Amino acid sequence: MIENQASEKYSAEKITVLKGLEAVRKRPAMYIGDLGKRGLHHLVSEVVDNSVDEALAGHCTTINVIFEKNNSVSVEDNGRGIPVDIHKTENKPALEVVMTVLHAGGKFDKGSYKVSGGLHGVGVSVVNALSEKLTAEVYRDGYVYAQTYERGDVTSKLIKTGTTKRTGTKITFLPDHEIFNAVEWEFDIIADRLRELAYLNKGLEINLSDFRKEETREEGFKFKGGLSDFVKYLDGAKTPLHNKIITINKEDGAVPVDVAMRYGENYSDSILTFVNNINTIEGGTHLSGFRSALTRGMNSYGNKNKLLKGSKGEKITLSGEDFREGLTAILSIKVAEPQFEGQTKTKLGNGDVKGIVDAVVYEGLSDF
Structure with a gap:
């Protein structure tokens, strides 16, 4: 006979409901594999995947990935830019919905993307949840928009910061030291993945820059032969x-x-x-x-x-x-x-x- 070790009453009050991105922070390995080197670098891949999806849809030709001096990472593309208009059902900017809600994104609308490679639509929101700080900038409709987040929570309203003639999205994030064993980026791990993506997407230009040391390290990938x-x-x-x-x-x-x-x-x-x-x-x-x-x-x-x-x-x-x-x-x-x-x-x-x-x-x- 198995003795029941849980003596407390099992009732409705014992049921925990995780709201927003709490589930990701509670069990991060379920979303990125692990909390070591592999999981850390997977964050970059998830953001880059969104940009590559824009390329697959025929709207992006260049992606720039940068290791910043403060150990944050920026991923910038010249795609259409994440929509910033108000989402009808969520009643908040579409950008905010994409960044803070799991399974939210244009990938579920086949009119926006025929195919996509992001992690079941949870990619960029998972990166946001596991980041100490994240800034999303969107170049769209003649303006530059920006919104900031901390550990998945919104810390500023979506604002216009300037005007522009370009289009695209830039995501800058600093992984959360409370989540990861160590935040130590390896240039070659990311370079290998970006090279692979450039081969798979003939003609797509992907650049990687590292500003963490005095001497900048740069590598670019673009292959006509695919x-x-x-x-x-x-x-x-x-x-x-x-x-x-x-x-x-x-x-x-x-x-x-x-x-x-x-x-x-x-x-x-x-x-x-x-x-x-x-x-x-x-x-x-x-x-x-x-x-x-x-x-x-x-x-x-x-x-x-x-x-x-x-x-x-x-x-x-x-x-x-x-x-x-x-x-x-x-x-x-x-x-x-x-x-x-x-x-x-x-x-x-x-x-x-x-x-x-x-x-x-x-x-x-x-x-x-």
């Missing part, structure tokens, strides 16, 4: 078996599929998969579709050209593992309603995506 350049970067000094990179770019069932791949003399394979710019390190249905198409396509090509024969001249079929040997490949897809397993989005679960990717990649390999 995924093809990404494959070359990953291959590094490897010797390729063929110079021309195999590329596939097609939309099937409102799911754009983008692939770049090349074989090298090495034995190991490197296949990276992305959904809406998110690195799905655990793979998922899109990876399954790619592997299936690769195996079928290569076996078909080999048999058609009489390259796959047994000792007696009979047709043989090789395994998928055989065809992945020495392969460097990038698979990037866009899905309007992605179903991810886990809050940090590491595995795709959309069942229909497997067949779509399989069909597109198989057809692309057949054409090649």
